[in-house]
Amino acid sequence: MPTDLWTLQTTWNYPTTVLFGAGSARKLPRACASAGMRRPLVVTDAGLARSELIAGVLAILREGELEPGLFGDVKSNPVAANVEAGLAVLREGRHDGVVAVGGGSGLDAGKVIAFMAGQTRPMWDFEDVGDWWKRADPAGILPIVAVPTTAGTGSEVGRAGVITDEATHTKKIIFHPLMMPRTAILDPELTVGLPPRLTAATGMDALAHCLEAYLAPSFHPMAEGIAVEGMRLVKEALPTAVRTGSDLAARGRMLVASAMGATAFQKGLGAIHSLSHPVGAVYDTHHGLTNAVVMPYVLQFNRPAIEEKMVRLARYLALPEASFDAVLNWVLALREEIGIPHTLADIGMPADRIAEIAKMAARDPTAPENPIPLDVPALETLLEKAVAGTIA
Numbered sequence: 001m002p003t004d005l006w007t008l009q010t011t012w013n014y015p016t017t018v019l020f021g022a023g024s025a026r027k028l029p030r031a032c033a034s035a036g037m038r039r040p041l042v043v044t045d046a047g048l049a050r051s052e053l054i055a056g057v058l059a060i061l062r063e064g065e066l067e068p069g070l071f072g073d074v075k076s077n078p079v080a081a082n083v084e085a086g087l088a089v090l091r092e093g094r095h096d097g098v099v100a101v102g103g104g105s106g107l108d109a110g111k112v113i114a115f116m117a118g119q120t121r122p123m124w125d126f127e128d129v130g131d132w133w134k135r136a137d138p139a140g141i142l143p144i145v146a147v148p149t150t151a152g153t154g155s156e157v158g159r160a161g162v163i164t165d166e167a168t169h170t171k172k173i174i175f176h177p178l179m180m181p182r183t184a185i186l187d188p189e190l191t192v193g194l195p196p197r198l199t200a201a202t203g204m205d206a207l208a209h210c211l212e213a214y215l216a217p218s219f220h221p222m223a224e225g226i227a228v229e230g231m232r233l234v235k236e237a238l239p240t241a242v243r244t245g246s247d248l249a250a251r252g253r254m255l256v257a258s259a260m261g262a263t264a265f266q267k268g269l270g271a272i273h274s275l276s277h278p279v280g281a282v283y284d285t286h287h288g289l290t291n292a293v294v295m296p297y298v299l300q301f302n303r304p305a306i307e308e309k310m311v312r313l314a315r316y317l318a319l320p321e322a323s324f325d326a327v328l329n330w331v332l333a334l335r336e337e338i339g340i341p342h343t344l345a346d347i348g349m350p351a352d353r354i355a356e357i358a359k360m361a362a363r364d365p366t367a368p369e370n371p372i373p374l375d376v377p378a379l380e381t382l383l384e385k386a387v388a389g390t391i392a
């Protein structure tokens with residue numbers, strides 16, 4: 001806690017209307033109508049576009065007397081061209097809002113498409129830098145309803161979308177407060193089809209959000225409370241969700257943990273994400289999987305600054321011992337149980353571009369939020385350990 005608390009000025013943001021429960025996707029028409037939509041554009045990942053799930057969403061919207069369109073040309077790790085193509089479909093169909101359905105890619109692309117609908121400046125002008133978001137015309141932002149089909153990103157309760165800049169191989173955050181969906185629908189039935197590997201990887205993203213938010217040094221006790229309960233839900237539910245995908249109680253808990261992680265990380269993230277962003281941008285590795293791989297190395301690196309908080313966390317998670325090592329060992333055991341590889345080499349990152357990746361990580365917007373200041377040499381050492389599998 002900062003010692004000069006009486007001088008602190010800060011802003012805390014809380015999410016939006018959340019409809020939770022198995023079958024709650026049937027409430028979509030009501031959510032769209034209350035956001036003022038009649039002709040929503042459903043935006044989703046390429047992998048889902050022709051699925052029964054999306055056919056079901058479109059049917060629900062039509063039954064609710066709405067006139068939906070569909071845009072499904074969104075890559076995993078969406079790029080600017082996906083946003084452009086979606087905007088063309090949105091304008092062509094005179095759509096008045098976006099229903100973003102999917103994993104992080106579909107949700108982020110849908111949110112950015114709704115945001116860009118009425119903007120005159122290019123998208124990169126709205127990167128999350130300083131107060132660039134004030135450049136946007138708020139009247140040009142269409143309403144959004146978000147329906148996650150994975151439990152990890154929490155983008156359904158976030159005010160930003162991550163788009164990859166292909167020219168520079170960097171992931172850029174497009175931010176505006178009005179990109180917060182009017183309603184988020186957390187329906188565990190929509191996540192039961194997620195295969196075990198993706199359930200594990202996305203679930204570890206939720207854990208990374210809660211863990212980094214909790215450990216970030218800024219003062220935000222409300223976010224901290226949400227983060228620790230999010231981690232408890234992951235501990236309780238992730239192994240079951242991976243093992244028994246049809247378990248709606250585990251799926252539901254993971255969806256809530258995911259939304260909680262994204263609510264909490266306004267407090268800050270840290271080196272897990274600073275490393276994962278460039279590794280993902282250069283090697284196209286899965287975001288949650290990359291976070292899961294680097295997590296124990298980053299905890300060990302941050303140890304001198306987080307020891308006391310890890311003891312508190314161990315108590316809350318009811319681990320066998322109240323210590324840093326108990327949390328580290330839980331993370332290692334969880335990774336093993338759900339089939340997460342141990343090293344960056346195992347997920348396709350060789351050691352030959354460590355210097356370059358470390359420079360990118362140092363520039364990542366999450367780097368200054370890490371409990372221990374990050375510089376390029378420290379990040380190089382961290383990457384070397386994560387490639388080789390050395391935790392100590």
Ligand SMILES: [Fe+2]
Binds near residue numbers: 153205209273287291
């Ligand atoms: Fe993340």
